[in-house]
Structures are given as structure tokens and as C-alpha cells.
Amino acid sequence: MDILIYLIPASLLLGGIGLAAFFWALKDRQFEDPLGDANRILKPDWEDHPAPQSKSA
Amino acid sequence: MTYVEHPSLMACPACAVVPSAERLASLAAPQSTRLMLSLPTAHCALCMTTIEHGLENLPGVRSARVNLSLRRVSVDADADVTADRLILNLARLGYEAHELDAGLLSATETDRQSQELLMRLGVAGFSMMNVMLLSVAVWSGAEDATRQLFHWISAIIALPTVAFAGQPFFRSAWACIKARRLGMDVPISLALILACAMSLFETVMGGRYAYFDAAVSLTFFLLAGRYLDHRTRAVARSAAEHLAALEVPRAQVLREGAEIVLPLAQVVVGDLVRVRPGGRMPVDGVVMDGASEVDRSLLTGETLPVYTGPGSRVSAGEVNLTGPLTLRVTAAGRDSSLHQMADLVAVAESAKTLYTGLAERAAQIYAPLVHLLSGGAFVFWLWQTGGDVRFAINISAAVLIITCPCALGLAVPAVVTAASGKLFRKGLLIKHGTALERLAEVDTVVFDKTGTLTLGLPEPVGLSDYPAEVISVAMALAAASSHPLAVALAAHSAAQGIRPAVLTALHEVPGYGVEGQWQGELARLGRATWVGATPLSVTATYLMLNGATFAFAFTDRLRPGAEVAVAALMAQGKQVVLLSGDGEGAVAPMAARLGITDWTANALPTDKAARVAALTAHGHKVLMVGDGLNDTAALVAAHVSISPASALDAARVASDIVLLGQDMAPIVDALRIASQARRRIKENFAISAAYNIVAVPLALAGLASPLAAALAMSLSSITVSLNALRLR
Structure with a gap:
């Protein structure tokens, strides 16, 4: 059972990375328009180099 | 709202004193x-792409x-771009649009709160998984x-x-205890604290x-319920607030000979206010100068414009149609008739919150029961x-945890x-938490006519009875005016090719017509007396040509979906009533067309409210659908109320649900x-x-x-959420 010494911190670390990613997404306002973002992938026009989005859309 | 961006590129303090070229440029350039x-x-x-x-x-x-989630578009543009132009272009693309106040929108309090809740939800979810x-x-x-x-590891994560x-539960539980009430949050907080401590x-x-694990998953499920609740309300509230921001509370005042806004x-009181044609009266007043016609339909439901000249009294909320008017203010702001009505609404609004929703009633039984059980077990x-x-x-802690209302909270x-999501997609905005239950x-169902069942837009009837020559002259005259009847006449005849x-020598005589x-x-095209015709009983405009007179009658265009909605409501076995402030000549044919047998014309605002109250007294639950100031009292008196987005501010505030689109059919779905x-x-x-x-x-x-606690909790929460999704 010594393996637990590595596995538990590892699982916590991975979970923590997920949590940090969630915080980042939240701060980045990615939950602002879920319906619109879902539909945006269906837009017929696309760019090779999309401009950075305005954060307060 | 305008804003100027000038990113500070300068770091040294000396540079900061000198205005940068960039800054100067941004001052000179049109602001965005x-x-x-x-x-x-x-x-x-x-x-989305088209728009x-x-x-x-x-x-x-x-x-x-x-x-798309909020159904709005934000546009960055040069300062000279107006919302009207954008709305016009969107209309051409086939999309209805209304302006919102961007200032209110940027980062509202509700927005911050929902971010906070979401973050807590994320934290709870993370530790729930680990624990x-x-x-x-x-x-x-x-x-x-x-x-x-x-x-020990669980404790380090969970505590x-x-x-x-x-925190949201602890805060609200503390507020409950201070107010000596027993809300749902008291047993929740108690269970959380007791579970952790034990x-x-x-x-x-x-x-x-x-x-x-129970403490953490309890937090997670309850937060999920709280977040859903908050989001529905926040979306509805912000959209309703922004609709309210449509009307700009400004007036053009003449002071010392100059016109200032x-x-x-x-x-x-005593100020001179100018109201341009097409503008809404900002105050109550007496006309000092100018002649025009005013549209009182939002206040009284009358569709016939009323002539006004020096000495006539006008009230706030009426729309000036043809000529510029100068008013001497008799009542402004809080004292104006418009505002007094809105105040009445505010009083009635607070009475309406007395309705206890199902959730509240459940909590009233639940909270004491849980405490009793847990205390009894101890x-x-x-x-x-x-x-x-x-x-x-x-x-006793196990009892508290197991009974804890995860499922009840969801x-x-x-x-x-x-x-609400379903209804929002259909164009209905639920403003009030218990509106759906009511x-x-x-x-x-009680309907108002003008502006509710109809669009408030006149449409000429029987044009084909007249010779083409007469119509083409009338059309030329109508094109020179911005009076709604003239605009409708010109547009309609143009559509017929x-x-x-x-x-020659076309000019508008304010308050009378065009010659x-x-x-x-x-x-001449205009008022009956001015062209020498005998007035009809319905909305009409009159043409004088070669000594003969012609009358063009108008009917109000029915709102799309109105016929379908009324028929469907009747098919559902609902009693449908039409109460209008308009004359019998306009109401009777409308009622006949819709198949409504129970109708009243010439109803005063108090009559409408009294009728709704009488229906309520007979044990009926009334849904009032109305848009005007004359409907507000009835909207408030009704069990639940709906108003279209084009309604007057006070009416929208008074109603529980706002119909965002023009189509009326969603009411049946609702x-x-x-x-x-x-x-x-x-x-x-x-x-x-x-x-x-x-x-x-x-x-x-x-x-x-x-x-067992974990199983009961998760299973009940999941079944409850899945059951909610069955809604079709």
C-alpha cells in the first residue's frame, strides 16, 4: 500500500490542475454565452488567424 | 455610453506630463x-452570422x-452611429431589435454574484470528487x-x-435566525456544521x-440548485431592467430663450418644454404654443388621435404626432400622472410578493419537521x-444529513x-419567481385591445373602392407627413404598386393635415373638419379634391398570432375577455373577428381593474394581458400578468412576464x-x-x-434533475 504515498498526492494534483483550469475559464468569461459558443462552431466563415476576442462581449 | 481607450505606454513620470501623440489623436478622433x-x-x-x-x-x-444565451448583440462603433440606424438595418435583415442601455450592462451586481456562485460550485465539485x-x-x-x-485527508479537503x-447558506441562515424565522437554510447550515464537527x-x-463526503456533496448539490435559481432570475432581471432603460428620461426645456436638454x-413646474413631433410628453402640462394631434392610446386605449392646440391639457406619456408643441409644465417627475400611476404599481407590486410559492410552502413544513426529528432522535x-x-x-447528525433537502433544494x-429557458427561447421573459406557478x-384570460391584440399600427381598408387617381393624390399628400395614418396610407398604396x-406647394399644417x-x-388630406367632410365613427383620414371629399378608413392591424392564441386559449377551456378603452366601432368588429363574445368598449382604467377584481372575487384566476397605462391597475390586480415589450414602462414593470417578440402565440405555450x-x-x-x-x-x-447517506442524497438529486428535464 506504499504506492498510496505517490498516488494520493498525484490525484490531488491532477484535480487541482482541473480546478485551476476551471477558475481560468471562469475569469476568461467562457461561461457567458454557452448557447452562442455552441452555435459558433457552425458558422460557415472562419479565419486562419482569428483576432483576439474582446473580453466584455 | 462612450468610452475612450488610451493605453498607457509611458512609464517615466516626466513623459506622463507631456500629453502623448496618441492621447491627442484619441481626443481628436471620433470616440467610439x-x-x-x-x-x-x-x-x-x-x-448569428447574418446579424x-x-x-x-x-x-x-x-x-x-x-x-445567443442572452439574445443580445453588442456593437462597437464610431460615435456617430446611432442605435436607430442599426435597428432599421436589422429590421431589413428580418430581425426585430430594441435598444438597451449599455451603461447598466457592463458589469452588474447580479453578474458578479453568479460568477461567485459558479466558483463556489466548482470548488465544491472538485473536493466532492476527491473526498x-x-x-x-x-x-x-x-x-x-x-x-x-x-x-484525515478528507478532513483537510472538506473543511x-x-x-x-x-458561505451563501451560512449567511442566509444567519439572517433568518436574526429575523427569528426558520428558513430552509437553517437546517442546511446546521447539517453542514454538525456533519463537519462530528x-x-x-x-x-x-x-x-x-x-x-456527505457534507461536501450536500454543499455541491445545494449550490447547483442555488446557481440555477440565481441564473434564471438574473437573466430575466437584467433583460427586464434593460428594457426599462429604453425610455430616456430627458426633456427639452426653454430657459432664457435657449433650448437645453x-x-x-x-x-x-412652470418651465416651458418643447415636444417635437413623434416625441412622448415628458411632463403634464398645458399647451402654450403650436397645434398638433396627440396619440393617447397608451394611456386610454383610444386609437383616434386627439386634436390639441393652445390651452389643451396633455399628460405625460402621450405621443405628439404632427406639429411641435410648447408646454407650460403643470406637474413634472414624481407628481406627473404617469409617475403617480407607476407609484400605485409599486405599492401593489409589494402586495403581490405575498404569494407563497410551492418551494416556500414546502420549506415551511420541512424546516420544523427536520429539527423536531433530529432533536427527538438525540x-x-x-x-x-x-x-x-x-x-x-x-x-441526530445522520438524521439531519439524510433529510437534508438536496432534492428539495433542486x-x-x-x-x-x-x-424559463424554454419560454425564453420562445420569446417570453419571466420576471417574477412565482409567475410560472401562478x-x-x-x-x-383578459386582453386589452390597442397595442396588445393589435400592434397599434393603422392599416387602410377599402382603398380599392376609390379611383387610382384619387389614391395617387392622397398618397403624394400622405408622403409629406409623418402622421401615423399618413405614413400607413403612403406605405400601403406604395405596396400596391x-x-x-x-x-406642388406641398406643406403640412400642424394639427390639421397636408395640403x-x-x-x-x-x-387637402387631414382632419374631417378641415377638409369639410363628415367624420366617420372609425379612425379615418379625409381627402378633399376638386370639391369632393373622400374618407379613408383605417383598421388596427392584428398582432401576429393573436387569432391563433385566442382560439387556442378557448380550446383549452379558458374564459377569454376583451376590455378596451377604445370606442365600440373599433372593438366590436375586432371581437367578432377573434370570436370573443365577452367584450367591453370605452372601459376606463378603473373599470378594467374593477372587472378583474370582480372576476377574482368570483374565484377566477385571471391572466391580464395589456400594454397601456390604462391597463396597469388591471395588470397589478390580476393573478398574473403579461405585457408586450412595446408596452409603456409602467405596464412592463407591473407585469410578471414580458413578451419580447411581436408574435402572440407564445402565450399559449406559456x-x-x-x-x-x-x-x-x-x-x-x-x-x-x-x-x-x-x-x-x-x-x-x-x-x-x-x-447510505451518500446514496440517498445523490440518487434523489439526480432523479429530481432528470425529472425536470422531461419538460417539453
């Missing part, structure tokens, strides 16, 4: 504006981005040192999580059972075991969110979805009660393990 428009009919990727491209191709528009993982190991038989270690994520104690003592709050086991406090507390928000009880005659020369003859939603809520209560009936005896008997 951000405009927000509400788009009630946008719904898919194609709409964004359509707007971005306009000169002066820098970028446009649609938010559950450790708990599964314990449940499947970890012993001694391993179990101890796992309990900070509950302290952080549980588990920590057991961990220190090396005990078998720890409820850290003042906020309404600064206008005082006393019983203390007596039974001969004073074993640790065991007794264990049992039962209402999950259904309301699903239903809507489900409705058995009588008629070309306007060539007239011009046609083949050397005087031609009634259907509401009664379905109420059924789902009741089913959800039954489901969570069933789980409790099974689990509570186990807990009382001291047989509940953390595993």
Missing part, C-alpha cells in the same frame, strides 16, 4: 460607442458580437491506519471547502464513520443508551430553470409549459419525500452509514 441591442428572435448559428455580418458591413461599425474517491476506499473495507489516513463554498471529532478519536428630475438515544452523548449526536430551481392556475401624383396643388387645384412545470415540481417533491420515507427510519434507528 458601445451599443447594445436586444434580439428577441435570434436563435441559431445562421441568425454579425449585416452589422459589420455598415459604415462606422467596428465589430458586432451576438450573445468521494477516498470514501469509496473506506466503504469497501479500508481498515485502521489506512482508514485513519483517508479520513476548507465547506467553509468557503457553504466527523472531525470521530477522525480525531479514530472512529469508524466520517461524513465528510435636461434630465427629467431637473424640470420644475433525546431518545441519550435516554436509551444511558447518557452516551457521542452516539446520540452521531444519530426540486423547484431545476424545473423553473428548464421552463400562470399554471389561470382559468380566465400605385405611383404618387405630382403635386398641396394638383393640376392647379387645392388638395400556459401549457407552466402547468406542466407545476406538475413536475410536485412530482419532484414526491420523489424527495419518498427517499426520505425510506432513509429517515434507517437514520432514526441508528442504522444509517455514510454510504
